[in-house]
Amino acid sequence: MLSEVLRNNLNLTGTKEGCNTGDCGACSVLLDGALVCACLVLAVEAQDRSIETIEGVAKDGKLHPIQQKLLEHAGLQCGICTPGIVIASRALLEKNPDPTESEVRYWLAGNLCRCTGYDKIIRAVMDAGATMRGE
Amino acid sequence: MKVKTDFKYVGTRPIRPDGLDKVTGRAMYGADLNLQGMVYGHIVRSPHAHAVIKSIDFSEAMKLPGVLATMSAADLPEPGDKKIPGGEVDFELKAFSPIVMARGKVFFHAQSVAAVAATTASIAAAAAKLVKVEYDVLPHVLDIHEAARDDAPLLHEDVFTQGVDPVPTRPSNVSAEIELKMGDLDAGFAAADLVIERTYSVPMCHQGYIEPHACVAQFDENGKVEIWCCTQGAFMVRTLTAAVTGIELGKIKVTPSEIGGGFGGKTTIYIEPVAAILAQKCGRPVKIVMSREDVFRASGPVSSSETRVKIGVTKDGKITAMDTDIIMDSGAFSSSPLFPAVMFGTACYRCDNIRSSGREVLTNKPKVYAYRAPGAPQPILAVECVINEIAQQLQMDPIEFRQLNAVNEGDLPLFGVPFQAIGLQEILREAKKHPNYQVALGENQGRGVACAFWINAGMQSSATINVSEDGRVNVLTGNPDIGGSRASMALLTAEVLGIPVDTIRPAVVDTDSIAYSDLTGGSRTTLATGGAVIKAAEALVAELRKRAAALWGINVEEVDWIDGSAVARSGTGLETLNEARANDGHAPATAAKSLTLAQLAAQAGVTGGPLCAVASHNAHNAAPSFALNMCDVEVDKETGKVEILRYTCIQDAGKPCIRPTWKARCKAVLCRVSAGR
Ligand code: FES
Ligand code: FES
Numbered sequence: 001m002l003s004e005v006l007r008n009n010l011n012l013t014g015t016k017e018g019c020n021t022g023d024c025g026a027c028s029v030l031l032d033g034a035l036v037c038a039c040l041v042l043a044v045e046a047q048d049r050s051i052e053t054i055e056g057v058a059k060d061g062k063l064h065p066i067q068q069k070l071l072e073h074a075g076l077q078c079g080i081c082t083p084g085i086v087i088a089s090r091a092l093l094e095k096n097p098d099p100t101e102s103e104v105r106y107w108l109a110g111n112l113c114r115c116t117g118y119d120k121i122i123r124a125v126m127d128a129g130a131t132m133r134g135e
Numbered sequence: 136m137k138v139k140t141d142f143k144y145v146g147t148r149p150i151r152p153d154g155l156d157k158v159t160g161r162a163m164y165g166a167d168l169n170l171q172g173m174v175y176g177h178i179v180r181s182p183h184a185h186a187v188i189k190s191i192d193f194s195e196a197m198k199l200p201g202v203l204a205t206m207s208a209a210d211l212p213e214p215g216d217k218k219i220p221g222g223e224v225d226f227e228l229k230a231f232s233p234i235v236m237a238r239g240k241v242f243f244h245a246q247s248v249a250a251v252a253a254t255t256a257s258i259a260a261a262a263a264k265l266v267k268v269e270y271d272v273l274p275h276v277l278d279i280h281e282a283a284r285d286d287a288p289l290l291h292e293d294v295f296t297q298g299v300d301p302v303p304t305r306p307s308n309v310s311a312e313i314e315l316k317m318g319d320l321d322a323g324f325a326a327a328d329l330v331i332e333r334t335y336s337v338p339m340c341h342q343g344y345i346e347p348h349a350c351v352a353q354f355d356e357n358g359k360v361e362i363w364c365c366t367q368g369a370f371m372v373r374t375l376t377a378a379v380t381g382i383e384l385g386k387i388k389v390t391p392s393e394i395g396g397g398f399g400g401k402t403t404i405y406i407e408p409v410a411a412i413l414a415q416k417c418g419r420p421v422k423i424v425m426s427r428e429d430v431f432r433a434s435g436p437v438s439s440s441e442t443r444v445k446i447g448v449t450k451d452g453k454i455t456a457m458d459t460d461i462i463m464d465s466g467a468f469s470s471s472p473l474f475p476a477v478m479f480g481t482a483c484y485r486c487d488n489i490r491s492s493g494r495e496v497l498t499n500k501p502k503v504y505a506y507r508a509p510g511a512p513q514p515i516l517a518v519e520c521v522i523n524e525i526a527q528q529l530q531m532d533p534i535e536f537r538q539l540n541a542v543n544e545g546d547l548p549l550f551g552v553p554f555q556a557i558g559l560q561e562i563l564r565e566a567k568k569h570p571n572y573q574v575a576l577g578e579n580q581g582r583g584v585a586c587a588f589w590i591n592a593g594m595q596s597s598a599t600i601n602v603s604e605d606g607r608v609n610v611l612t613g614n615p616d617i618g619g620s621r622a623s624m625a626l627l628t629a630e631v632l633g634i635p636v637d638t639i640r641p642a643v644v645d646t647d648s649i650a651y652s653d654l655t656g657g658s659r660t661t662l663a664t665g666g667a668v669i670k671a672a673e674a675l676v677a678e679l680r681k682r683a684a685a686l687w688g689i690n691v692e693e694v695d696w697i698d699g700s701a702v703a704r705s706g707t708g709l710e711t712l713n714e715a716r717a718n719d720g721h722a723p724a725t726a727a728k729s730l731t732l733a734q735l736a737a738q739a740g741v742t743g744g745p746l747c748a749v750a751s752h753n754a755h756n757a758a759p760s761f762a763l764n765m766c767d768v769e770v771d772k773e774t775g776k777v778e779i780l781r782y783t784c785i786q787d788a789g790k791p792c793i794r795p796t797w798k799a800r801c802k803a804v805l806c807r808v809s810a811g812r
Pocket of ligand 1: 026
């Protein structure tokens with residue numbers, strides 16, 4: 001599976017595994033720009049395609065707004081779901097820069113978080129959207 | 136005792152120090168460590184809920200290229216009647232060893248029976264399938280009532296009901312019974328105008344952390360083993376691994392990884408001793424990661440329970456008697472929170488006549504483990520439902536009814552220690568005037584109210600504070616940070632040292648790098664580990680004042696510690712000294728009348744060596760906490776669908792160290808409540 005190759009062969013362990021059955025979203029990555037569960041993608045399917053993982057989200061020594069806002073809003077506790085949530089919500093904000101709360105909640109429905117109760121994550125994503133829109 | 140209330144750092148909202156690594160994916164969890172030459176372990180699990188293991192044959196598995204080692208209970212010492220020292224109470228080794236590897240018999244589906252190590256995870260998984268285990272399947276029992284019957288399939292020949300006098304001569308699936316009483320129950324019910332008796336049950340559920348159990352173990356040539364794992368207690372892993380494997384405790388070093396949730400479920404060992412033995416046998420580091428399926432099948436769920444509650448009240452709403460009976464399912468080994476359940480079910484109410492009893496029953500299910508306030512929610516749910524029904528029948532407001540009966544300072548609960556300052560009445564007052572309580576309910580809508588209680592734990596912790604040459608502060612503890620404790624430890628250190636919180640780096644370190652700490656659980660870390668941190672910081676301040684006094688050549692009593700600096704008291708020491716020196720034609724002892732932590736740290740080499748402090752703490756001052764939840768729901772009468780309209784949680788939280796974390800926790804708990812538990 002792509003998640004195994006990322007984690008065990010390439011040592012990119014920022015992509016997490018919570019279930020390996022496509023249920024928790026901890027392994028979210030972008031494959032040619034599309035949000036996928038890396039635990040459901042055969043590694044060979046990824047041949048010659050672009051893969052974006054959490055390791056590439058902060059650039060030039062600067063956090064992405066969604067990472068910054070998750071910190072500011074206390075949108076994480078244990079943090080095991082966080083890389084997946086960062087990848088998924090960044091993908092949302094790129095597609096839809098001004099999502100409604102329901103749109104954020106629907107989009108992140110595939111990313112389980114056991115610790116936070118989601119509310120602060122949703123607020124962080126909304127706030128990151130506002131920042132990215134320059135509001 | 137003077138209670139400090141004016142805080143500069145405690146109660147603020149710094150960005151959590153562990154956050155950056157978590158949002159960037161750098162934080163290392165249990166399954167994230169890859170070592171040179173590392174191989175993979177896989178566990179063979181029982182397909183039966185109750186069976187005798189007749190034989191285990193590894194020969195086919197060993198033929199598979201890439202397989203390096205195998206193990207079973209034969210590689211572990213016989214538990215016999217050995218005890219594991221557990222601080223205040225000892226544990227029975229025979230209730231832990233079989234969870235790591237079944238010996239002779241399996242007691243639940245998916246109990247581990249054998250293990251293999253191989254060069255890749257997929258070879259290990261394939262080899263596990265080739266291990267031939269022969270079983271004699273036995274009848275199993277899953278229901279607590281059936282298991283308690285005399286003719287039920289018996290799990291253990293050597294379990295005799297504890298707590299009954301005389302000790303029974305026949306083994307039983309009822310592993311413990313207890314009863315606590317105060318006052319005169321019959322008189323209490325005789326004085327009642329209304330008596331309601333109901334039975335409520337709570338099903339088994341799993342703690343459901345997102346991160347599956349994972350570990351890596353590595354042996355060196357001196358027989359020392361290093362274990363990296365996600366756990367709520369590195370020292371607990373060390374103690375239990377030593378007991379289960381027979382490896383000397385002093386030869387085990389446990390490094391706790393970041394922990395991806397635990398909620399009580401990571402307060403024990405499953406795979407760590409297996410990885411250690413496999414690593415010893417094959418001479419390579421061994422990683423084991425439990426699959427999600429195995430986590431749900433074989434790691435500790437929460438006790439299911441059935442509680443019978445009988446409460447008597449006078450017609451003006453005074454509780455006269457409370458009688459509760461709880462049966463808890465402990466899974467295959469004694470481990471349920473029976474005592475807390477029996478003690479705490481009635482803790483919210485003042486009543487002179489209380490009886491509470493409990494039975495722990497063993498069934499062919501995984502051994503249960505702790506989950507948020509272990510033992511409290513199950514009986515409290517039942518008690519609160521009866522309280523609501525009573526209020527309804529008396530046509531009293533449910534909060535007013537509780538105000539009339541809630542415990543106050545000085546009241547004696549069933550567990551025998553009178554309450555000190557507590558906040559239940561304040562909570563009820565707040566609830567009564569909360570806007571959500573005033574909202575008028577529409578058709579098919581209802582409002583539920585419930586109080587809750589938790590005792591909170593103290594126990595043993597240690598802390599170390601080191602100051603670098605440039606005055607940065609490292610605060611080290613041995614408690615895995617499950618909910619933000621590093622931020623709390625940094626804030627407490629900042630408060631005592633009077634320095635900005637961002638100059639403090641908190642860390643959770645391995646068992647070789649710090650003195651013992653009990654595990655993270657029971658809501659004890661902020662209190663007990665925080666207590667150790669405060670003690671260490673105070674010791675450091677004392678040392679810093681001494682160093683400053685030495686530099687100034689004055690008495691330490693003349694040096695105060697104010698806002699992160701040593702300050703010489705005016706009119707004393709330093710001024711007199713400098714006057715004298717000036718008269719003798721010398722330069723002043725030092726130009727400054729105050730020295731910052733950084734200045735003192737820079738001169739540590741000439742004042743006595745590196746600056747550090749160590750403290751240990753055994754906290755006995757945990758205060759109980761109370762809460763009230765109220766919830767409005769709407770029921771669709773055709774489909775039965777229940778929708779939550781509003782949920783309000785009011786807690787007596789003491790003093791939250793980090794406000795946003797505390798708020799987030801409340802929300803998370805609500806989220807879980809609405810999701811079923
Ligand atoms: S690990 Fe891929 S969805 Fe859970
Ligand atoms: S922060 Fe723990 S699962 Fe989301």
